[in-house]
Amino acid sequence: MMARSLPCPIAMPDYLTAATLLDLARRADARAPGPCACTKTPLDGWQSQPLSLDESQLREIGTLLSEHDPEPTFAEYLPGKIDYWSADAPIAPRYFPYNRCGVWECTSCGRLYLRYTEGGGYFVDRRIRALRLALIEDVPL
Template identity: 80%
Template sequence: MTQYLNAAMLLELARAAQQRASAPCDCTRTPLDGWQSQPLSLDETLFDEIGTLMLEDDPEPTFSEYLPNKTSYWSADAPIAPRYFPYNRCGVWQCSSCGRLYLRYVEGGGYFVDRRIRAVRAELIEDVPLPA
């Protein structure tokens, strides 16, 4: 099982990754600031899974989204709230070339499956508790 990362751990990893990764890399050819369908041109061999935001003992994570200030799911400035959808279903991946962090999950619908990816920016990570 991949190591569970809470918001504080994700924030620490994101800050470290941002300090290391400043030069362009093959993983940055397509802007991934907001959620995107994973580009076919993205070389998956560049990525190593380093953790997960999915709690092992949570059989059905919430589908509630945390989108304050009129942000949308697709917004590049939407907060990364690990307890909320879709983050609570994400793996945390790191580019082996430059060290940048990405979140990845599979969006499934009635007739489709879509692999989605988003770059992690430390300033967007929020540790927001779920409503009681």
């Protein structure tokens, strides 16, 4: 009689603190200082994931979704007149949507991207934004 194997659990990506995210962003900026040719769509602000981005080039390196926070906040951190779509909107890891993001690296150019899935009543939208060191703010809730 053959032993029956149990399904292998899916490994969760490592949780990244704001300090770790800052460190990763510093290293990525040092590796990839010039413009990116991996996508034709600028990804400085949130965008629906463009078809021009070859998803097979991306590998997940961590998550900002804490396993210890089963219900992360939907509060946004948008000081002043900045809006969600702005290329200058701060990246605040404890706030929405960052607290639901995976951190992904382009294996071609070394740049880092934030990705999450926005879900509404009748749609699902995979969104992506380039991780920019200068915009990361570790703001308490």
